[in-house]
Amino acid sequence: MRKKDGKKEIAIVEAAIQVIAKDGYHHAKVHKIAEIAGIAVGSIYSYYDDKLNILLSIFDNVWKKLYTDLAELNENPGLNPVEKLDRLFDLIFDVFETNQPLAMVFVQEQNALVRDHKDEFTPYFEKYIALGEAIVSEGKDTGVFRSDLNISAFRTFYLAGVSALLHLWLDKPEAMQLPEIRVQAKQYAKVGILNSK
Amino acid sequence: MRKKDGKKEIAIVEAAIQVIAKDGYHHAKVHKIAEIAGIAVGSIYSYYDDKLNILLSIFDNVWKKLYTDLAELNENPGLNPVEKLDRLFDLIFDVFETNQPLAMVFVQEQNALVRDHKDEFTPYFEKYIALGEAIVSEGKDTGVFRSDLNISAFRTFYLAGVSALLHLWLDKPEAMQLPEIRVQAKQYAKVGILNSK
Amino acid sequence: MRKKDGKKEIAIVEAAIQVIAKDGYHHAKVHKIAEIAGIAVGSIYSYYDDKLNILLSIFDNVWKKLYTDLAELNENPGLNPVEKLDRLFDLIFDVFETNQPLAMVFVQEQNALVRDHKDEFTPYFEKYIALGEAIVSEGKDTGVFRSDLNISAFRTFYLAGVSALLHLWLDKPEAMQLPEIRVQAKQYAKVGILNSK
Amino acid sequence: MRKKDGKKEIAIVEAAIQVIAKDGYHHAKVHKIAEIAGIAVGSIYSYYDDKLNILLSIFDNVWKKLYTDLAELNENPGLNPVEKLDRLFDLIFDVFETNQPLAMVFVQEQNALVRDHKDEFTPYFEKYIALGEAIVSEGKDTGVFRSDLNISAFRTFYLAGVSALLHLWLDKPEAMQLPEIRVQAKQYAKVGILNSK
DNA sequence: CATGAATGAGCTTTCATTCAT
DNA sequence: TATGAATGAAAGCTCATTCAT
Numbered sequence: 046m047r048k049k050d051g052k053k054e055i056a057i058v059e060a061a062i063q064v065i066a067k068d069g070y071h072h073a074k075v076h077k078i079a080e081i082a083g084i085a086v087g088s089i090y091s092y093y094d095d096k097l098n099i100l101l102s103i104f105d106n107v108w109k110k111l112y113t114d115l116a117e118l119n120e121n122p123g124l125n126p127v128e129k130l131d132r133l134f135d136l137i138f139d140v141f142e143t144n145q146p147l148a149m150v151f152v153q154e155q156n157a158l159v160r161d162h163k164d165e166f167t168p169y170f171e172k173y174i175a176l177g178e179a180i181v182s183e184g185k186d187t188g189v190f191r192s193d194l195n196i197s198a199f200r201t202f203y204l205a206g207v208s209a210l211l212h213l214w215l216d217k218p219e220a221m222q223l224p225e226i227r228v229q230a231k232q233y234a235k236v237g238i239l240n241s242k
Numbered sequence: 243m244r245k246k247d248g249k250k251e252i253a254i255v256e257a258a259i260q261v262i263a264k265d266g267y268h269h270a271k272v273h274k275i276a277e278i279a280g281i282a283v284g285s286i287y288s289y290y291d292d293k294l295n296i297l298l299s300i301f302d303n304v305w306k307k308l309y310t311d312l313a314e315l316n317e318n319p320g321l322n323p324v325e326k327l328d329r330l331f332d333l334i335f336d337v338f339e340t341n342q343p344l345a346m347v348f349v350q351e352q353n354a355l356v357r358d359h360k361d362e363f364t365p366y367f368e369k370y371i372a373l374g375e376a377i378v379s380e381g382k383d384t385g386v387f388r389s390d391l392n393i394s395a396f397r398t399f400y401l402a403g404v405s406a407l408l409h410l411w412l413d414k415p416e417a418m419q420l421p422e423i424r425v426q427a428k429q430y431a432k433v434g435i436l437n438s439k
Numbered sequence: 440m441r442k443k444d445g446k447k448e449i450a451i452v453e454a455a456i457q458v459i460a461k462d463g464y465h466h467a468k469v470h471k472i473a474e475i476a477g478i479a480v481g482s483i484y485s486y487y488d489d490k491l492n493i494l495l496s497i498f499d500n501v502w503k504k505l506y507t508d509l510a511e512l513n514e515n516p517g518l519n520p521v522e523k524l525d526r527l528f529d530l531i532f533d534v535f536e537t538n539q540p541l542a543m544v545f546v547q548e549q550n551a552l553v554r555d556h557k558d559e560f561t562p563y564f565e566k567y568i569a570l571g572e573a574i575v576s577e578g579k580d581t582g583v584f585r586s587d588l589n590i591s592a593f594r595t596f597y598l599a600g601v602s603a604l605l606h607l608w609l610d611k612p613e614a615m616q617l618p619e620i621r622v623q624a625k626q627y628a629k630v631g632i633l634n635s636k
Numbered sequence: 637m638r639k640k641d642g643k644k645e646i647a648i649v650e651a652a653i654q655v656i657a658k659d660g661y662h663h664a665k666v667h668k669i670a671e672i673a674g675i676a677v678g679s680i681y682s683y684y685d686d687k688l689n690i691l692l693s694i695f696d697n698v699w700k701k702l703y704t705d706l707a708e709l710n711e712n713p714g715l716n717p718v719e720k721l722d723r724l725f726d727l728i729f730d731v732f733e734t735n736q737p738l739a740m741v742f743v744q745e746q747n748a749l750v751r752d753h754k755d756e757f758t759p760y761f762e763k764y765i766a767l768g769e770a771i772v773s774e775g776k777d778t779g780v781f782r783s784d785l786n787i788s789a790f791r792t793f794y795l796a797g798v799s800a801l802l803h804l805w806l807d808k809p810e811a812m813q814l815p816e817i818r819v820q821a822k823q824y825a826k827v828g829i830l831n832s833k
Numbered sequence: 834c835a836t837g838a839a840t841g842a843g844c845t846t847t848c849a850t851t852c853a854t
Numbered sequence: 855t856a857t858g859a860a861t862g863a864a865a866g867c868t869c870a871t872t873c874a875t
Contacts, residue, residue: 069354071268075870076837085836087872096870153353156409157266160350191429198407198418198426205406206399212353213398221395229395232388236433245854246859272845282861287846441838441874463748465662469866479840484867547747550803551660554744585823592812592820595804596797603796604789606747615789623789626782630827666849667858676857678851687849 054092056082058106061099066146070100070154100158101165103150108169111136115176126184131231133177134207138227141211145218152212174200203234251289253279255303258296263343267297267351297355298362300347305366308333312373323381328428330374331404335424338408342415349409371397400431448486450476452500455493460540464494464548494552495559497544502563505530509570520578525625527571528601532621535605539612546606568594597628645683647673649697652690657737661691661745691749692756694741699760702727706767717775722822724768725798729818732802736809743803765791794825 060082064073075096079086093099114136118129141148159166177200184190210226257279261270272293276283290296311333315326338345356363374397381387407423454476458467469490473480487493508530512523535542553560571594578584604620651673655664666687670677684690705727709720732739750757768791775781801817 069357072358074868079837086870087836087838088834090871091834153357156350157354161266161269195418195422195426198410198423199430201406201410202403202427202430205402209398209402210395213395221392225392226395229392230399233396233399233430250859271843283845284847284862285860288859293845441836443838447838463752466752468864480866481841481868482839485838490866547751550744551748554660555663589812589816589820592801592804592817593824595800596821596824599796599800600793603792607789607792615786619786620789623786624793627790627793627824670858677849678857678859679855681850682855 051092053082053084053088056084057089057092057099058103062103062144062146062150065100065103065154066149070150070157097162097165100150100154101162101167103147104155104158105167105169107140107147107151108167108173110140112169112173112176115173119176119180126180126187126189127235129180130184130234133180134227134231134234137207138211138223142223145215148211149215152208152215155208203230206230206233250279250281250285253281254286254289254296255300259300259341259343259347262297262300262351263346267354294359294362297347297351298359298364300344301352301355302364302366304337304344304348305364305370307337309366309370309373312370316373316377323377323384323386324432326377327381327431330377331424331428331431334404335408335420339420342412345408346412349405349412352405374401400427403427403430447476447478447482450478451483451486451493452497456497456538456540456544459494459497459548460543464551491556491559494544494548495556495561497541498549498552499561499563501534501541501545502561502567504534506563506567506570509567513570513574520574520581520583521629523574524578524628527574528621528625528628531601532605532617536617539609542605543609546602546609549602571598597624600624600627642683644673644675644679647675648680648683648690649694653694653735653737653741656691656694656745657740661741661748688753688756691741691745692753692758694738695746695749696758696760698731698738698742699758699764701731703760703764703767706764710767710771717771717778717780718826720771721775721825724771725818725822725825728798729802729814733814736806739802740806743799743806746799768795794821797821797824 057078060078060080061073063081064078068074068077073096075089076086078099079089082089089099093102115133118124118132118136124132141151159170178196181190181194181196181199185192185194185196207230210230214221214223214226254275257275257277258270260278261275265271265274270293272286273283275296276286279286286296290299312330315321315329315333321329338348356367375393378387378391378393378396382389382391382393404427407427411418411420411423451472454472454474455467457475458472462468462471467490469483470480472493473483476483483493487496509527512518512526512530518526535545553564572590575584575588575590575593579586579588579590601624604624608615608617608620648669651669651671652664654672655669659665659668664687666680667677669690670680673680680690684693706724709715709723709727715723732742750761769787772781772785772787772790776783776785776787798821801821805812805814805817
């Protein structure tokens, strides 16, 4: 039972993001989430089946938004694959730039969650991956991207890289500005690190 | 009396790697580790202070080897920065290629472990990072790498990328060969994905 | 929701007194305490931090009562030091006369508990001692008690003596009546055992 | 199997006294005893059946000596009951004056040990009690002691009192000299605390 | 729907004792 | 006899979940 939209649901998810960001999912206590959400423990179970489903819901929200935005972007006929890839990176940074705790949860919990609960994980993730790979594929087909590019490996590599950069930024936000990181990430993808001159 | 050779200690670590790779650290039961190691639970505690220290020890072994090998490689005067970076990637793949469960543990647990036990984490990790950054820095100084390269961001990005590729491979070893993945990863780093022609 | 009245807390302490009286603190199992209290193990931990704190709480209750009663008695201007000392003995016997298991715990566990957890031990104990010594001191000052009386040694001696008599009584309640023991104890203190005639 | 007289046995017992005095019997670790005794853990079990029997042996030694000395003293026809009682007190203080850790063990562990292992406790204890009571009884018969004296209560009271004084002394040896304590204890017994003049 | 007291399965760790050498 | 590595039963405590109110 995953309900949506109510004030309480949102309060629970937001509280959960805070607590999980700080303590990690396994150490996150349901009591603490309830306390921060300003409700009783028992009430959480009126909105979510269990602790796990709160986390699944967080990732559902994130991937749903990422997928929706990417789909919309992809509809834009005026963009070539390189520009699309550029925007794809931006979309990710945009989502997390204004919500650091959410970024932390995303970065820390996705792997284990997919490992342990593949079947329950949000379908938007798969859809997002497919769409992303389609964009890259289009780039290969039109000759913008290298013909020997392994699409699956590529998206894995860059998604993890971006995630790690987010993590780096979260760890010491003052050490490196996010705009700077965006630029770097995009360059890695496109031209690598060799000096072209 | 029975003498302590290193046999038990190794058996424990290997059993732990198996169990943690499969279930994740938090779900890994000490009893199960003991059972697989073929010893009694209590024996584990004469080799390791607690469950946590087994995991820390695993990472200590890995980073110690990675650091040592990288240091040796770095001593080789016949290698330029690009070649060193190439070998650096190889070293990582080499370590995990023959030990998939270890790779799994590495990929799945490092983040949370560093987050929760920064102070107890192996010092070889920091030394490895420093050495890796030094190599990249050398490449910048000699003009082989782009002058606007952010070293810290770069190593974060690529380490995570490689780790994710390992994960991808572990998930479906038959879908993509490791040699293929190596080539891709190295190319990402050097020339990006754009078609140079 | 079910409201916390004091019922459970009392049930836990009473069960603990029974079990500890019988098995001693170290052999007292938390499960057994819970079972006798008629609740689940976990419930104990919402009333007490741990097993130790149950014991500390028992002594807090006892010394709080002993101190409060002694303080009240001491306020009575109509009593001289000898009478006060007499009543002081009575207060102790009164507390334990109706609660043999409590007496057992008191007699058996106080020493080790103070040794191992001096800092957490109830402050009422110190206050009680101070007040008791004040009464004896008053007796010395007014010339009723011997002038060479070492107050600290005296209260140590007699407190232990009374405690031991309680123990003797608990061991074989039928062998010696408590009233008889009271009389003896008081006489020891005042006139010793020599035949005054 | 309780053996005697060998160097190792003595080393074990002495080590045990130290450790138990410091940590209490339940927290005393057999490994630590072995370490201090300068032997291997396993060797302890060649001399004592188990940890419990080491403690029982300590008390056997103590009560055997106390009983033997008291018996010898009692044989002396030149002593009247008051003098015998005086010497009885001295014997106790003498044993512990030169061995504080032993005093600590005596004071802290006797009660619980008798409670939990009455049947295995040294027979010298009972014999000692009987002899002590005989001396007091003699005093009653000859009219030196009060005729209404309850012998059993008396010895319980004073033994505990003396034990507690030892404890007080052990806690802060510098605060009160043992000779001073001896005098006080003897006076309590004989003339109480009232000012006779 | 909301509450929060109550539940109890399940886990890590300890340490007296054993026994192969 | 001596050794000390190995054993494994046993117990305190946690915390997600339930359900009486």
